[in-house]
Amino acid sequence: MRIDESGIRQRCTEAVFERGQNYQDEGRVSRLSRFGEHITADVRGSKPYDVAIDLSTEAFEATCTCPYTGPGVCKHVVAVLLETNEDPPADERDQINELLDDTSDDELRSFLRAELARTPDLRDRFRVRFGDADPSVGEYRAEVDELFDEHTTEYPVVTEAIDFSDVFEQGEQYRERDQYRAAATVYRAIAEGIEANEGVIDAAYDHYAQAFQRALDGWVECLQQAEITGEERRDIISELSERRSDAVGPYAERYEEAIRRLETS
DSSP, X not given: OOOOHHHHHTTSOHHHHHHHHHHHHTTOEEEEEEETTEEEEEEESSSEEEEEEXXXXXXXXXXXXXXXXSSSOOHHHHHHHHHHHHSOOOXXXXXXXXXXXXXXXXXXXXXXXXXXXXXXXXXXXXXHHHOOOOOOHHHHHHHHHHHHHHTTSSSSSBOSOOOOHHHHHXXXXXXXXXXXXXXXXXXXXXXXXHHHTGGGBOSOHHHHHHHHHHHHHHHHHHHHHSOOOHHHHHHHHHHHHHHHHXXXXXXXXXXXXXXXXXXXX
């Protein structure tokens, strides 16, 4: 699917479109590739950012590792879309499919093991996609806490937006497989992790507020879809009430709203 200029403008503000156009004109887009309807690229901003775009639907989906939290897509996504329209990359899908057909199962297993050994994020996605293990809140809280620790090695506070997309993706993969309990566990860990580290957040407040709300919404929605007993629901509401009592500011109000949603569902 091709997104023309008017379609791009509809998904961003005018100021963002102009900045994205400047980025494209300055040659900041690199490693542009296409696999079917999926576009990926690197964009050089204040640091390199990864952009991924799914053009398989009319309202295309796009993600970027930059901290942008404004309306619509960011300038990096705009730059990639404009570059794609101007110089469409070749579709690599047929070539990869041919290689898969010509490669033996043993060779594929060997390659996958090597990639899994050196790529922790790929291991996480592999476990979510093919494993049956029930994840724990503590396991994913540790991931969130580690991200905060990585951003406080030089200063005692976090002064930029932390990218939680890898953890969110794991929850979304569970959700796509209708494993709502597991997905709820991941979303809960993200929400609790952000709220628990609130004291070290010293910038990008909107980013963290939106990430917290997204995680809390995912937690509640997955609980509503999971087959939980009345006793389990009461226990969860009790846990949320405790977090509401200990939380400060808007976090307490958002926990209160989550409780209301669970009580009335």
